[in-house]
Amino acid sequence: xxxxxxxxLAGLGTVGTGVYxxxxxxxxxxxxxxQIPFAIRKVAVRDLSRPRDVELPPGLxxxxxxxxVDDPEIDIIIELIxxxxxxxxxxxxxxxxxxxVVTGNKALLAEYGSELFQLSATMGVPLYFExxxxxxxxxxxxxxxxxxxxxxxxxxxxxxxxxxxxxxSMELEGVSFETALARAQQLGFAEADPTFDINGWDxxxxxxxLTMLAYGTPLTSDKIYVSGIQGVQQVDFEFxxxxxxxxxxxxxxxxxxxTDALELRVQPSFIPNDHILASVDGVFNxxxxxxxxxxxxxxxxxxxxxxxxxxxxxxxxxxxMRESLHPEHHTGFHPxxxxxxxxxxxETVTPCYxxxxxxxxxxxxxxxxxxxxxxxxxxxxxxxxxGAPDEHGTMWxxxxxxxxxxxxxxxxxxxxxxxxxxDIDPSPAVFRIEKLGTSST
Amino acid sequence: xxxxxxxxLAGLGTVGTGVYxxxxxxxxxxxxxxQIPFAIRKVAVRDLSRPRDVELPPGLxxxxxxxxVDDPEIDIIIELIxxxxxxxxxxxxxxxxxxxVVTGNKALLAEYGSELFQLSATMGVPLYFExxxxxxxxxxxxxxxxxxxxxxxxxxxxxxxxxxxxxxSMELEGVSFETALARAQQLGFAEADPTFDINGWDxxxxxxxLTMLAYGTPLTSDKIYVSGIQGVQQVDFEFxxxxxxxxxxxxxxxxxxxTDALELRVQPSFIPNDHILASVDGVFNxxxxxxxxxxxxxxxxxxxxxxxxxxxxxxxxxxxMRESLHPEHHTGFHPxxxxxxxxxxxETVTPCYxxxxxxxxxxxxxxxxxxxxxxxxxxxxxxxxxGAPDEHGTMWxxxxxxxxxxxxxxxxxxxxxxxxxxDIDPSPAVFRIEKLGTSST
Numbered sequence: 001x002x003x004x005x006x007x008x009l010a011g012l013g014t015v016g017t018g019v020y021x022x023x024x025x026x027x028x029x030x031x032x033x034x035q036i037p038f039a040i041r042k043v044a045v046r047d048l049s050r051p052r053d054v055e056l057p058p059g060l061x062x063x064x065x066x067x068x069v070d071d072p073e074i075d076i077i078i079e080l081i082x083x084x085x086x087x088x089x090x091x092x093x094x095x096x097x098x099x100x101v102v103t104g105n106k107a108l109l110a111e112y113g114s115e116l117f118q119l120s121a122t123m124g125v126p127l128y129f130e131x132x133x134x135x136x137x138x139x140x141x142x143x144x145x146x147x148x149x150x151x152x153x154x155x156x157x158x159x160x161x162x163x164x165x166x167x168x169s170m171e172l173e174g175v176s177f178e179t180a181l182a183r184a185q186q187l188g189f190a191e192a193d194p195t196f197d198i199n200g201w202d203x204x205x206x207x208x209x210l211t212m213l214a215y216g217t218p219l220t221s222d223k224i225y226v227s228g229i230q231g232v233q234q235v236d237f238e239f240x241x242x243x244x245x246x247x248x249x250x251x252x253x254x255x256x257x258x259t260d261a262l263e264l265r266v267q268p269s270f271i272p273n274d275h276i277l278a279s280v281d282g283v284f285n286x287x288x289x290x291x292x293x294x295x296x297x298x299x300x301x302x303x304x305x306x307x308x309x310x311x312x313x314x315x316x317x318x319x320x321m322r323e324s325l326h327p328e329h330h331t332g333f334h335p336x337x338x339x340x341x342x343x344x345x346x347e348t349v350t351p352c353y354x355x356x357x358x359x360x361x362x363x364x365x366x367x368x369x370x371x372x373x374x375x376x377x378x379x380x381x382x383x384x385x386x387g388a389p390d391e392h393g394t395m396w397x398x399x400x401x402x403x404x405x406x407x408x409x410x411x412x413x414x415x416x417x418x419x420x421x422x423d424i425d426p427s428p429a430v431f432r433i434e435k436l437g438t439s440s441t
Numbered sequence: 442x443x444x445x446x447x448x449x450l451a452g453l454g455t456v457g458t459g460v461y462x463x464x465x466x467x468x469x470x471x472x473x474x475x476q477i478p479f480a481i482r483k484v485a486v487r488d489l490s491r492p493r494d495v496e497l498p499p500g501l502x503x504x505x506x507x508x509x510v511d512d513p514e515i516d517i518i519i520e521l522i523x524x525x526x527x528x529x530x531x532x533x534x535x536x537x538x539x540x541x542v543v544t545g546n547k548a549l550l551a552e553y554g555s556e557l558f559q560l561s562a563t564m565g566v567p568l569y570f571e572x573x574x575x576x577x578x579x580x581x582x583x584x585x586x587x588x589x590x591x592x593x594x595x596x597x598x599x600x601x602x603x604x605x606x607x608x609x610s611m612e613l614e615g616v617s618f619e620t621a622l623a624r625a626q627q628l629g630f631a632e633a634d635p636t637f638d639i640n641g642w643d644x645x646x647x648x649x650x651l652t653m654l655a656y657g658t659p660l661t662s663d664k665i666y667v668s669g670i671q672g673v674q675q676v677d678f679e680f681x682x683x684x685x686x687x688x689x690x691x692x693x694x695x696x697x698x699x700t701d702a703l704e705l706r707v708q709p710s711f712i713p714n715d716h717i718l719a720s721v722d723g724v725f726n727x728x729x730x731x732x733x734x735x736x737x738x739x740x741x742x743x744x745x746x747x748x749x750x751x752x753x754x755x756x757x758x759x760x761x762m763r764e765s766l767h768p769e770h771h772t773g774f775h776p777x778x779x780x781x782x783x784x785x786x787x788e789t790v791t792p793c794y795x796x797x798x799x800x801x802x803x804x805x806x807x808x809x810x811x812x813x814x815x816x817x818x819x820x821x822x823x824x825x826x827x828g829a830p831d832e833h834g835t836m837w838x839x840x841x842x843x844x845x846x847x848x849x850x851x852x853x854x855x856x857x858x859x860x861x862x863x864d865i866d867p868s869p870a871v872f873r874i875e876k877l878g879t880s881s882t
Contacts, residue, residue: 022734026590032777136735138587146579149467149755276720293463294577294752297742311735314590326767336473
């Protein structure tokens, strides 16, 4: 019988508890499948006196993560303490102590990924991070192993469950953003402070990780353009439905062959109802990866939550255990390519949906259409609904333009001009219309 | 610089050519990502004189696969010769010679899987088979690694592209089965002899592989109930649409907790239009895996074809190379659990759709309904359409019953009785109605 490998678990919050419980509950099947005996040797927590949801054998707990790194018997460290200060120190110390690390900390990788993966490469000690993007969806291992022979043409995905729950509620039940958010918080699908889910930055951190895997080197977070779902209104869902679209907070990562540049952005977007991504509702995530050899693939599942995330962490733990016995050919990430130019958002090109609120008087449509024409932006469709009178008795209508493909910057110039016109609300609702790969044949 | 690992490729048909071309075309990115230098040393083909789509350096070809197994310089064998006779001999000889094998041969694994995986376990030499199910979809590595901590509750999937192309054409374009098949053949989505795609056996072989991964031991093909799409008619799509369903050839693998038994079947089935599987059209495949920890996941992509399959083969080749340097903890399959009882098809329970052709005279509905009631089968809905008169002037109508959940055997008993009645076509169309996990929240 081999000597069991020893794990050090740092953090016993939601996901840490899920990992501990799952390893206890499904231990037999894990050892049978992996054929590696293992045990959890120490668990580091911040506060030893805090009551726990899970019962731990006495002597397992410590309130100092250095006890894990310094223990020569511990083979692998699982970092689930969150944040970027202590977590950074822990991961760095563990790699320096030649202990492979499993983490699900996307904020840590967004901030310190470049340094940590360099350290991992220098030390020859892997850093695994399946749980950092897509929750239970095995997108990281799939990108690193299963799709390894592919030049990645694009990655398009819904990778924030909270914002998708809110948008789905707005679409399916006709409720307002505020109502949908309040209910998501009630049901535990949104945190008390949902800022980073709603403003797009949680999705952006995950997008940076996927970009790194696809294109070979970590990118800093100033490279990605991010816009959230705060401004999405019920009236936009009504127009979207009429036009055959759904609205999703979409991550778009695309390689432009002609210039070797990357497009990299998070924006609420219109997607055609017949594309499979349009059916991804509630807290589910989905990531469509288009490779030059494999074609279009899509991965779908629960993008967050205690157990789905624990499932991803444990997959990494098993890989870490297998590879800890021969780290020279580990599957952890190492930088393998130069940094590519990232397009400025103004250079990126899609069709767009723009909804203006305009006073009901002759000439406003003509003024908007003339300005768009002057900026050489074609109109493929228009639609409008009667509004309600304001306190001065002026009727305000919603006026929608579907615009042909043009650079985002060109549209912004036209919108800046239109914002000067009288009787037009200067802040129109603007959504990209995403052209997605065919789902058939 | 490490000594390059040497590959032996057996078979240069469609997929073999795809593997050779992709390894040539994307060689730089493969070595950069995997950090293992490698080369193809020999390629075995049946007929040296046959013209090839791909240009090979002189001296690479042999017409004897034993040259690959016997070459001490060759580290890994890729079996893509197809069939089960020579392929069986080759894989067995390679494992005995301690060379890891990559194969995409589902028929081979269905017939000889038990023996070959036993040999692999005994020799400690891995057999990889990502390309044997789901084409470019990384379902095998995901089941083996990413979902390793999960007890699998069910696997439900569309895993035959040809039959899905035919059913999609029937649904989307209203054409007959025969027209859809002919066009699939024209476009290269169906073989000249499409028997195993249409009768469900290709899907069944893949289902056996997924079952083995999920439940720990190979099963023989007599354990699976298989029914194909030959009998699906346009009128069934019309009723399905009215009722909110789509028709798919569905693989259902389900573990019954209470009895520890497996349900295992391939049948054309009604699935609700709001489930993501209902949107899987054309030659695409999708596999929904429900695990006790991860919850519902879904994997989607091209299930067949030269390049998608090559992508899967090459993923295995890279894994095989990494692990060939330390085979003691390889990720290839080894049997790890006892064989479970498989339910007889008559024990399996779902709601059903049954369409009878009945002569237009008073009493037929009452007769059918009485027989169903006598067999304790509840009716949840009925629907009918006027038919056309036959040569005797008798009108034949389509009469549809949606039945509550009941064992398949109980329904068969009722149908056997109804087949005796006058003025009712004795071969009704019967489809399972699949209850699928929720796709939202």
